[in-house]
Amino acid sequence: MQEVTIKKDSSIKLEDQMFEFLNPKFIFVPIRKGFKLKVRDNEYVYKNDIIAMDSHGHAMYSSVSGRVLGLKEMPFYKEGMISSLVVENDFKESIRVRKSAKKYINSYTKKELLRVLSDTSLQYKDTYISEKVSSKCKTILINGVENEPYFGNKSYIFKDNLDELLETIDLLGTCMKASDILLVVKNNEEKLIGELVSLLGTYPNIKLKLVNDAYPNGMAEVLKKKFSSDETIVFDIVEIGLIFETIKREIPVTEKVITITGDAVNPKGVVKVKLGVLLSEVFVTKFNFTEEQVDVYMNGMLSGNLVNSLKVIVDLNVDGVLVMKHTEQEIEKCIKCGLCSKNCPMGLNPKYVYDHDGRVKKEYYDKCIGCGLCNYLCPSNIDLRKIMNGSDKR
Numbered sequence: 001m002q003e004v005t006i007k008k009d010s011s012i013k014l015e016d017q018m019f020e021f022l023n024p025k026f027i028f029v030p031i032r033k034g035f036k037l038k039v040r041d042n043e044y045v046y047k048n049d050i051i052a053m054d055s056h057g058h059a060m061y062s063s064v065s066g067r068v069l070g071l072k073e074m075p076f077y078k079e080g081m082i083s084s085l086v087v088e089n090d091f092k093e094s095i096r097v098r099k100s101a102k103k104y105i106n107s108y109t110k111k112e113l114l115r116v117l118s119d120t121s122l123q124y125k126d127t128y129i130s131e132k133v134s135s136k137c138k139t140i141l142i143n144g145v146e147n148e149p150y151f152g153n154k155s156y157i158f159k160d161n162l163d164e165l166l167e168t169i170d171l172l173g174t175c176m177k178a179s180d181i182l183l184v185v186k187n188n189e190e191k192l193i194g195e196l197v198s199l200l201g202t203y204p205n206i207k208l209k210l211v212n213d214a215y216p217n218g219m220a221e222v223l224k225k226k227f228s229s230d231e232t233i234v235f236d237i238v239e240i241g242l243i244f245e246t247i248k249r250e251i252p253v254t255e256k257v258i259t260i261t262g263d264a265v266n267p268k269g270v271v272k273v274k275l276g277v278l279l280s281e282v283f284v285t286k287f288n289f290t291e292e293q294v295d296v297y298m299n300g301m302l303s304g305n306l307v308n309s310l311k312v313i314v315d316l317n318v319d320g321v322l323v324m325k326h327t328e329q330e331i332e333k334c335i336k337c338g339l340c341s342k343n344c345p346m347g348l349n350p351k352y353v354y355d356h357d358g359r360v361k362k363e364y365y366d367k368c369i370g371c372g373l374c375n376y377l378c379p380s381n382i383d384l385r386k387i388m389n390g391s392d393k394r
């Protein structure tokens with residue numbers, strides 16, 4: 001595998017200050033298979049109230065206070081339409097019990113930590129964090145590398161919360177009895193590296209590791225290959241931020257940061273939003289397209305997807321949108337350049353799958369991490385990632 005430096009437009013810069021959009025008119029809570037509603041139409045709900053629960057005790061919460069309007073089919077990234085409970089925000093942020101923040105989180109025992117993580121049903125990218133924390137591992141690897149070009153969620157999280165993040169990483173290391181804790185950041189983040197080096201004296205168990213600003217160095221599987229063995233659990237730095245917020249107050253996560261950027265949008269920046277907000281509402285309130293014809297990529301242009309609408313509910317799978325001036329891309333014949341197979345981080349040959357579509361075993365496709373590097377490099381604009389996902393029905 002070779003590292004690939006992505007050509008970036010240096011005029012695409014995020015605003016220094018984080019934006020906020022925490023007062024949506026409505027929020028939409030997905031009621032996925034196996035979940036049962038715990039509230040009725042017209043009922044008043046407080047912020048952090050349980051809206052639905054499954055048989056394992058996993059809960060879905062309201063991120064605002066207000067009135068329950070009923071169920072409506074709403075679009076979610078990757079999952080498509082899901083029946084969702086609509087809550088009309090009363091903008092009061094009313095909470096049943098206001099909890100005081102813990103002064104020090106390092107007093108948590110593993111049992112207490114697991115209790116809080118499961119009581120709040122904290123999950124990240126479809127995995128319950130309590131399950132990760134209860135698994136055995138030798139190494140904890142913290143992914144602090146922004147994967148997608150132009151995105152800035154991780155930089156903003158690092159910027160405001162370095163002490164809290166390190167405290168949380170240290171706590172996880174102790175509770176999970178990890179022999180190694182590796183924190184990986186890009187080697188061109190001089191300011192962050194300087195701050196980390198001075199703070200890590202207090203956290204001798206955490207080792208700083210650096211990677212080049214190259215793609216796909218922000219993907220968990222790639223970092224695992226570079227730095228550790230099989231018994232490694234990877235936490236994203238965004239995930240660490242969510243764990244800190246949860247255990248500090250013992251309340252569920254109701255907000256997240258997303259990036260809105262690109263050469264066809266203004267302003268560009270990181271925005272803190274409520275979970276369950278409609279992305280188009282965030283967009284029209286704070287941002288504008290600067291071109292008539294744009295290409296919108298949900299979660300970025302490499303590992304994300306080109307979408308035709310911003311009508312998507314923000315959940316923990318949404319990292320942001322990249323809005324670029326529209327470009328026409330004609331699909332041409334493969335010129336057998338070999339760039340796709342030479343650079344695949346998982347050592348796969350997407351060109352072979354392209355040539356033998358439908359005749360390649362599922363186990364081979366399963367190794368694809370969906371980084372999209374093959375698509376980016378292909379001079380013939382062939383959608384190899386889609387083929388690797390097994391979804392091309394040519």
Ligand code: SF4
Pocket residue numbers: 343344345346347348349350367368369370371372373374375384385388
């Ligand atoms: S999308 Fe899959 S096949 Fe393409 S480069 Fe990434 S891992 Fe390899």
Ligand code: SF4
Pocket residue numbers: 333334335336337338339340341351354377378379380381382384
């Ligand atoms: S990168 Fe594209 S053109 Fe080159 S071998 Fe792969 S599929 Fe063919």
